[in-house]
Amino acid sequence: MSALDGIHVAPSILSADFARLGSQVEEVMAAGAKVIHVDVMDGHFVPPITFGPLAVEALDQQVHDAGGFLDVHLMIERPERWVDEFAAAGADSITIHREATAHVNYALDAIREKGCVAGLALNPGTPFASNALKGFYDLLLCMTVNPGWGGQPYIAGSDERIAGIRKNLPDGVPLEVDGGIDATTAKGAAQAGASVFVAGSSIFGAPDPGAAYSAIVEAVG
16 A cells, blocks of 8 residues: 555546557656546446557556556446456556445455455545444545546535545555645645545646646645
8 A cells, every 4th residue: 555655646647648548647646646547437336438548558568667646446346356457457546436346345345356456436425434344445536526527626524524534544545536636625635644646637728737636736735
């Protein structure tokens, strides 16, 4: 878990220009990014379809040669069916949604068995039960928008939800936030207890992604 200790801003390639994906990832890593976030959508759990293990494999060498960490977020139904493929492609962490499978314990165990950090994601409307699945996950992802589309506004009240989760989260478990994150919302989320900040459009939609990344780092530092 040492790779996710401390504070991290994780640029999400969901909002990157895929014609220049390698150069855009290089740009944010040159600015200091160590965690690259990969949002995988299947057209079922969420309406859009994005990409699969091949996208992770395409980034594997570039990110790892630069000392980085591939943070894969599966917004897909029955994610346990895809753990092996994403682990083999180079994922360092694999996060699944509590709402996406009836076999959450099994799926989280499968992720750990592949040597990956096991993450558990919660939609905005899903309550956090501090004793449910305790010990089965290494990372908790609190969605601050409804999953499925980039560029959505940060949901009002998310800071209070983050603070409540952090208060009841086991020590040593990073709290990641995803959705509507920019320099302003990240600051509030950090004050509430988040430590990993996924940012897509606010970084890759900016004229200078490296500078946009650095602005969020400064806001949460």
